[in-house]
Every structure is written in structure tokens, then in C-alpha cells.
Amino acid sequence: MEPDRFPQGGDSRRVGAQPPTRTGTQSAAEPKHYKPMFNGSAGEYFRIWIVNTFLTIVTLGIYAPWAKVRNRRYFYKNTLLDGHSFDYTANPVAILKGYLIIGAGVLLYYLTEAYDPRFSFIFVLLFYLMLPFLIYKSLRFFARNSTYRNIRFRFLGTLGSSFSTYLLYPILVPITLGLIIPHWAFEKKKFFFDNMAYGASRNSFHGRSGPFYKVYLLAVLTLFGSFFLGGIAVAIALRGMVDTLGNEGMRSFALMSVIVMYFVMLIVMTFFQQYIFAWETNYSWGQSRLDTVRFKSTLKATKLIWIRITNILAIIFSLGLLAPWARVRRTRYVLDNLTIISAQSLDDFTSAVEPDVGAYGDAATDLFDFEIGL
Amino acid sequence: MITFDGTYFDGKSSRAHPVTIRADETRLIIAGAGSDLSLGIPLRDCVIQPPLGKTSRVITLPEGAQCETDDFEAIAALEQRTGRNAGLRLVHVLESRWKMAALSFAGLVVCVWVFMTFGIPFLAKKAAYAIPPAVAENLSEQTMKILDSRFLRPSKLPQRRARTLQARFKKLHENIDGKQKYWLEFRKSPALGPNAFALPSGLIIMTDELVNLSESTRELEGVFVHEIAHVRHRHGMRSVIQNAGVFLLIAAVVGDITSITSAAGSLPTLLAQSGYSRDFEREADDTVAAYFSGRGWSTKPYQNILRRITKNMANFPGESLLSSHPLTDERIRYLREREKAVK
Structure with missing residues (x-):
């Protein structure tokens, strides 16, 4: 890793010095293509990560919100679009308050559970009732503290639609024997993409749930197909083994095949998740409009699967030390595949008129990690 | 300017x-x-x-x-x-400096080690003694309900034998710890085999299988003292709290990578847990050794029954049967570790 010591002013990465990548001519009608650029490096992020983790532990967790903000801000500030970076402006003290409230709830849960496990049922129920509220608050907090060119993002979804998305649909899943799951996935994407706003410009989502059914059906069929084929393979192998191995041999073979099956399951599930993630992300960006701005995401499932599996292996075999590298690598891939297509200049966005900034709730709920690729 | x-x-x-x-x-x-x-x-x-x-x-x-x-x-x-x-x-x-990053890493390792060996056990001990007896009783009651319905059957021991052993047990716990309430019950358990365990409330369960396995009452007295020590030092509550503490610590360290926490976090948690229970077993066995030598008794009978239990345990697939309940799982692990400690 190169010695990138601070300060080192006036280098090549001047703010605003990078011209946007563009296809086509400069005429106003011809839309320009902007590609976000990720400038972070694994080595630099590793140092930030390890120092902040150490400080979190040594302060018994008090520093955790500062660590969280620094970690996330590193990714935001290193994401450049048209020569300008994003920024994450959350106040760590607000996050600390949120942590303390959540921590008190968890402590109360453990105490009541130790006293009488029957109470814990009520707690779980309460948590699920609270979840849509927490997600709603988290999304607002996340959006409000994300900025680009000093214009804040906003989340305009209502508490009511959060409850229908995160309470009603989960209840409907068992009633409909799971058939509603693709529609639920669609509703979740819609809740996010249809309610995000950059300043005064609200994003709109034009997707339908039909394509979700197609993709989920394909994924589930592939999943069952591979389990079926895997089962046949194991059965054939077992038949062959019964004759050649004795009883003792069979026992260790059975153990081995359980371990192998476990890893196969893990890999198959990764395939499933990453395939769905790639498709949903590409589709959601593709169906989004921000004023006249369009988006294009070209994630490939095969590439994401490869990144995920090698990342997990790298993290396990490095005892966690390669986690920062893994995160930088995945972020870079996701961002590299996003294109912003705009006929209007990126200079012409305005901030929201209503002054909801700052006056908004103090204790932040920062429970859920929302990424740009969400 | x-x-x-x-x-x-x-x-x-x-x-x-x-x-x-x-x-x-x-x-x-x-x-x-x-x-x-x-x-x-x-x-x-x-x-x-x-x-x-x-x-x-x-x-x-x-x-x-x-x-x-x-x-x-x-x-x-x-x-x-x-x-x-x-x-x-x-x-x-x-x-900004690699040297500082390396130092942070070293500091992190030292901190985690210090917390695991000193911090968490110390805090867990404080917390265990601060927990009101009502909580321990409730917890024990719930555990017993689950054990009775799944793994334990009513004892088939002759009444006289049970009463003699209970009288011996009473004498022992009065000598060791007069303040706390202790009582001994017997259960038949084909699932657990020869076994004994203590609940935080002071209830000690011994299986008929263990009584039948013993060759003298002195052997069983060793087991009684061991279990009394577990209750006296609140090992049950302490281990529950310590395991939660280790989980929290690991969550804090790898909090950045939630998706792999379960895979990467479970290994150190397991290692720490078996380390803690070994400490508790050692402490309980220390009490046996101290009590026995104080009376001028040899610990040989106690060692013998432990060895016999170990031999017998091999026939019982205890873990796979019990893994549905973490508390009993822990109990089983205690006993296993104790066997190792004595060997």
C-alpha cells in the first residue's frame, strides 16, 4: 500500500476538476451520462476501520456512533458524481441517544425473559408492532443526513404506508401461502424508490409487480431444481458407499455429507440472494425518474455471487481483517455499474422549501443499514 | 491570513x-x-x-x-x-498511519483478551449476586418444567435409599453454606444417563442412573459437594450473563459486517464459553477437594465416579438430544468439562 499521509494538499483530485464521462454531444436535448466514481482505497479504509473499532472497544461502546459516522462518511465522501462528492452528516450524539433507547429496551427484554419467559412473547409482539415505525424513522434519518452538493435527500413516505409495507404484508405471507412474497418485495422497493427525494425533486417509481413474480418464480425453480439434483447425487453416492464402506466408515461419511450439504446450502442461498439483489437493484433504478433524470444499473448476478463468496472466504480466513477490503470491493462494483442519465444540468436542483431540517426528532434510529444500492 | x-x-x-x-x-x-x-x-x-x-x-x-x-x-x-x-x-x-493502525490492532486484541478473561467474568459475578432470588427461582422452575417434560421421569429409587442420601446431603450443605436453601431430588432419565446438575434456586437433581452407578455413598457425596458449590458461587446465572457479554463484545468488534457475524462470531463465542465453564468446574472441584481433605477424606472415590460417569456417558448422545435448550446444554457441557479437568 502506498504511503498516503496527510496533509498532502493540492493533488490531482481537485473538487470539480473532473469532467463527467459523457456520450453524445453537448446539446441540451442530448442527455449526458454520468458515472459515479469510487475513490476510496482498501488500505486507507482498513486503517480507519481498525482505529475506530479499537476506540469503540476501549470506550466500552460509547464511541460507537462516532465510528459508525466515520465509516459511512468515508464511503459517501469518496463517492464522486460529476466531480462532487456525497456527504453523510449525521450527528453522532443523536445516534448515541438512539442506541441508548434501543439498549434499554433489549436489557428490559432480557430481564423480563429471565423472570418469566411468557413475558418475552409480549416483547416480541411489541417489537414487530414497532418495526414499521423504526424503519420509517430510520429511512427519514438516513435520507435527511445524506447530501450531494449540499442539497439534502429526503424520505417522503408516510407512517401509514410503512405499516402496510412492513406489518400488513408479513401477516399476509402465511395466509397466502407465500404467494404474496414477490408482491411484497415489489412494495418494499416502491416504498423506498417512490418516496426518495433529492431536495425539491421527488423520485418516482414506475415498476409493476408482474416482473417480480417472473424473477422469483425462476429463482425458486432453480433453487428447488438444484436441491433435487443435489439430493439425487448424494443418494447415488450413498448407494455406492454402503457396499464399499463398513458401518464405521458410513458414520463418518454421513457426517461428511452433512457438512458438505451445509456448504452447498450456503452457496445456493448466496446464489439466490445475489441473483434477486442484482435483478431488483437493476429493475428499481431502471424504473426510477427524478424529474427528467433516469438511471441505469447493470449489476451482473454472476459477478455479485463471485464477489460475495470470495469476500466471505477472505473474511473468515483473515479472521475478519479483510472485512474492510471486502466492503470497498463490493461498493466499488455496485457503484461502477450505476449510470445517471440526465438531459438537465446537475447544477439546477434546488433544496426543499419547507424547513424540516434540524427541527426533526433528536434520538436517531440508525438500526438499519441502507446502502445506495438498496 | x-x-x-x-x-x-x-x-x-x-x-x-x-x-x-x-x-x-x-x-x-x-x-x-x-x-x-x-x-x-x-x-x-x-x-x-x-x-x-x-x-x-x-x-x-x-x-x-x-x-x-x-x-x-x-x-x-x-x-x-x-x-x-x-x-x-x-x-x-x-x-493516517500504518504504525498506528497496527498498534490499534494490537490494542484491540489485548482489550478483547482482558475483557474476556477479567472484565466479563468480574461483571457477571457482580450482576449474578445482585439478581434477586425470585428471578433465580423462576428461571429454575421454568427449566425444571422443560426438563421434566422432555428428559426426566419420576424416580424409581427405593424410598429408604433416597431418604438416606437426602440426610447426607443436608449435612453437607449445612456444613458448607448455612445461608442458602438447598434440596435434593431424584429423577430417572434414560436420556441423560448417570448425571447430576444444580439449578440456581438451590435444587439439585441426581438421576437414578447415577445412584445405581455409584459403588459407595462417599462417591455421591463428592458429587453433592460439587453441585452445592455450583449453587453457592452462582455459576448458573454467571454463565448465562457471561455468554451474553461475550456475544455483545463480539457484536461490537465485528459490528461492521453483520452478514458474517453469525459465522465468524460463533467460533470465538464457543471457545470463550467452554473456557468459562472449565473455570466453574475447576472452582466446584476445588470445593470438593477442600471439603474432603478438611475431613481427612481422600478424593479418590470422587475421581472414580467421575471416571465411571465419563465411560458411561459415551453411550448417551447427550448433546444432540439436549441442544434444543441452551441451559441444559450448558449443564451437560459443565459435566463434560469437569470430567476432562479431573482426568
């Missing part, structure tokens, strides 16, 4: 204004490059955002405006003058 180039954003539109910024003793003077933008802002109204990596520096101005610049030296000089961000500037210095 500090002068530097930067970009000004008014916070109302996304337009970037290239500017030259001068800072005198009290004010920040922002002048547009090639435009008639001109602002004078008192320094005390400006907030310099903490440095991070090699990313551009941000100065937040009143009314939602801000300046950005890549002139790190100018901002550092400005920070020096205003004395702002002292804490996070230090963090930034640590983050």
Missing part, C-alpha cells in the same frame, strides 16, 4: 461556485472566482467538519451554506487557530 481555493454551495441550489477564501483573525471572506459573489462570515459561525481520509474538507456556514476545499494545509492551519475538532483530528492522525 490564510488563503485557499474552494467550492461554495449555497444550500438552495446544487450549483457549484468556484471561490477564493481568505480567513483573517475573525472572519471568513468568500469571493467568487469570475462572479460577483462576496461574503464575509464571522469565524465563530463556521463549523469545520472533521478530516477523514483524503477526502475534501467541508466548512459548514450559517443558513445551510457550505464550502469545500482540497487545500488540507490551509484547513489544518485554520483548525490550529480555532482549536476546533481536537478529538477527531487526533483520530484522523491515528487513521
Whole structure:
């Protein structure tokens, strides 16, 4: 890793010095293509990560919100679009308050559970009732503290639609024997993409749930197909083994095949998740409009699967030390595949008129990690 | 006078204004490059955002405006003058050097080790003694309900044998710890085999299988003392609290990578747990040794029955049967570890 010591002013990465990548001519009608650029490096992020983790532990967790903000801000500030970076402006003290409230709830849960496990049922129920509220608050907090060119993002979804998305649909899943799951996935994407706003410009989502059914059906069929084929393979192998191995041999073979099956399951599930993630992300960006701005995401499932599996292996075999590298690598891939297509200049966005900034709730709920690729 | 180039954003539109910024003793003077933008802002109204990596520096101005610049030296000089961000500037210095990162890593390892060996056991002990007896009783009751319905059957021991053993047990616990309530019950358990365990409430369960396995009452007295020690030192509650503490610690360290927490976090948790229960078993066995030698008894009978239990246990697939309940799982593990400690 190169010695990138601070300060080192006036280098090549001047703010605003990078011209946007563009296809086509400069005429106003011809839309320009902007590609976000990720400038972070694994080595630099590793140092930030390890120092902040150490400080979190040594302060018994008090520093955790500062660590969280620094970690996330590193990714935001290193994401450049048209020569300008994003920024994450959350106040760590607000996050600390949120942590303390959540921590008190968890402590109360453990105490009541130790006293009488029957109470814990009520707690779980309460948590699920609270979840849509927490997600709603988290999304607002996340959006409000994300900025680009000093214009804040906003989340305009209502508490009511959060409850229908995160309470009603989960209840409907068992009633409909799971058939509603693709529609639920669609509703979740819609809740996010249809309610995000950059300043005064609200994003709109034009997707339908039909394509979700197609993709989920394909994924589930592939999943069952591979389990079926895997089962046949194991059965054939077992038949062959019964004759050649004795009883003792069979026992260790059975153990081995359980371990192998476990890893196969893990890999198959990764395939499933990453395939769905790639498709949903590409589709959601593709169906989004921000004023006249369009988006294009070209994630490939095969590439994401490869990144995920090698990342997990790298993290396990490095005892966690390669986690920062893994995160930088995945972020870079996701961002590299996003294109912003705009006929209007990126200079012409305005901030929201209503002054909801700052006056908004103090204790932040920062429970859920929302990424740009969400 | 500090002068530097930067970009000004008014916070109302996304337009970037290239500017030259001068800072005198009290004010920040922002002048547009090639435009008639001109602002004078008192320094005390400006907030310099903490440095991070090699990313551009941000100065937040009143009314939602801000300046950005890549002139790190100018901002550092400005920070020096205003004395702002002292804490996070230090963090930034640590983050910028590989040597400091290596030291942080070493510090992290040392901290985790210190917490695991001293911090968590110490705090768990304090907490265990602070927990009201009602909680321990409730917990024990619930555990017994589950055990009785799944693994235990009513004892088939002859009444006289049971009463003799209970009388011996009473004498022992009165000698060791007069304050706490203890009582002994027997159960038949084909699932657990020869076994004994203590619940935090002071209830000690011994299986008929263990009584039948013993060759003398002295052997069983060793087991009684061992279980009494578990109750007396609150090992049950302490282990529950310690395991929760280890989980929290690992969650804090790898909190960044939630998706792998379960895979990467379970190994150290398991290692720590077996380390803790070994400590508890040792403490309980220490009590046996101290009590027995205080009476001039040899611990040989106790060792013998442990060895016999171990031999017998091999025929019982205890873990797979019990893994549905963590508390009983822990109990089984205690016994296993004790066997190892004595060997």
C-alpha cells in the first residue's frame, strides 16, 4: 500500500476538476451520462476501520456512533458524481441517544425473559408492532443526513404506508401461502424508490409487480431444481458407499455429507440472494425518474455471487481483517455499474422549501443499514 | 491570513461556485472566482467538519451554506487557530498511519483478551449476586418444567435409599453454606444417563442412573459437594450473563459486517464459553477437594465416579438430544468439562 499521509494538499483530485464521462454531444436535448466514481482505497479504509473499532472497544461502546459516522462518511465522501462528492452528516450524539433507547429496551427484554419467559412473547409482539415505525424513522434519518452538493435527500413516505409495507404484508405471507412474497418485495422497493427525494425533486417509481413474480418464480425453480439434483447425487453416492464402506466408515461419511450439504446450502442461498439483489437493484433504478433524470444499473448476478463468496472466504480466513477490503470491493462494483442519465444540468436542483431540517426528532434510529444500492 | 481555493454551495441550489477564501483573525471572506459573489462570515459561525481520509474538507456556514476545499494545509492551519475538532483530528492522525493502525490492532486484541478473561467474568459475578432470588427461582422452575417434560421421569429409587442420601446431603450443605436453601431430588432419565446438575434456586437433581452407578455413598457425596458449590458461587446465572457479554463484545468488534457475524462470531463465542465453564468446574472441584481433605477424606472415590460417569456417558448422545435448550446444554457441557479437568 502506498504511503498516503496527510496533509498532502493540492493533488490531482481537485473538487470539480473532473469532467463527467459523457456520450453524445453537448446539446441540451442530448442527455449526458454520468458515472459515479469510487475513490476510496482498501488500505486507507482498513486503517480507519481498525482505529475506530479499537476506540469503540476501549470506550466500552460509547464511541460507537462516532465510528459508525466515520465509516459511512468515508464511503459517501469518496463517492464522486460529476466531480462532487456525497456527504453523510449525521450527528453522532443523536445516534448515541438512539442506541441508548434501543439498549434499554433489549436489557428490559432480557430481564423480563429471565423472570418469566411468557413475558418475552409480549416483547416480541411489541417489537414487530414497532418495526414499521423504526424503519420509517430510520429511512427519514438516513435520507435527511445524506447530501450531494449540499442539497439534502429526503424520505417522503408516510407512517401509514410503512405499516402496510412492513406489518400488513408479513401477516399476509402465511395466509397466502407465500404467494404474496414477490408482491411484497415489489412494495418494499416502491416504498423506498417512490418516496426518495433529492431536495425539491421527488423520485418516482414506475415498476409493476408482474416482473417480480417472473424473477422469483425462476429463482425458486432453480433453487428447488438444484436441491433435487443435489439430493439425487448424494443418494447415488450413498448407494455406492454402503457396499464399499463398513458401518464405521458410513458414520463418518454421513457426517461428511452433512457438512458438505451445509456448504452447498450456503452457496445456493448466496446464489439466490445475489441473483434477486442484482435483478431488483437493476429493475428499481431502471424504473426510477427524478424529474427528467433516469438511471441505469447493470449489476451482473454472476459477478455479485463471485464477489460475495470470495469476500466471505477472505473474511473468515483473515479472521475478519479483510472485512474492510471486502466492503470497498463490493461498493466499488455496485457503484461502477450505476449510470445517471440526465438531459438537465446537475447544477439546477434546488433544496426543499419547507424547513424540516434540524427541527426533526433528536434520538436517531440508525438500526438499519441502507446502502445506495438498496 | 490564510488563503485557499474552494467550492461554495449555497444550500438552495446544487450549483457549484468556484471561490477564493481568505480567513483573517475573525472572519471568513468568500469571493467568487469570475462572479460577483462576496461574503464575509464571522469565524465563530463556521463549523469545520472533521478530516477523514483524503477526502475534501467541508466548512459548514450559517443558513445551510457550505464550502469545500482540497487545500488540507490551509484547513489544518485554520483548525490550529480555532482549536476546533481536537478529538477527531487526533483520530484522523491515528487513521493516517500504518504504525498506528497496527498498534490499534494490537490494542484491540489485548482489550478483547482482558475483557474476556477479567472484565466479563468480574461483571457477571457482580450482576449474578445482585439478581434477586425470585428471578433465580423462576428461571429454575421454568427449566425444571422443560426438563421434566422432555428428559426426566419420576424416580424409581427405593424410598429408604433416597431418604438416606437426602440426610447426607443436608449435612453437607449445612456444613458448607448455612445461608442458602438447598434440596435434593431424584429423577430417572434414560436420556441423560448417570448425571447430576444444580439449578440456581438451590435444587439439585441426581438421576437414578447415577445412584445405581455409584459403588459407595462417599462417591455421591463428592458429587453433592460439587453441585452445592455450583449453587453457592452462582455459576448458573454467571454463565448465562457471561455468554451474553461475550456475544455483545463480539457484536461490537465485528459490528461492521453483520452478514458474517453469525459465522465468524460463533467460533470465538464457543471457545470463550467452554473456557468459562472449565473455570466453574475447576472452582466446584476445588470445593470438593477442600471439603474432603478438611475431613481427612481422600478424593479418590470422587475421581472414580467421575471416571465411571465419563465411560458411561459415551453411550448417551447427550448433546444432540439436549441442544434444543441452551441451559441444559450448558449443564451437560459443565459435566463434560469437569470430567476432562479431573482426568
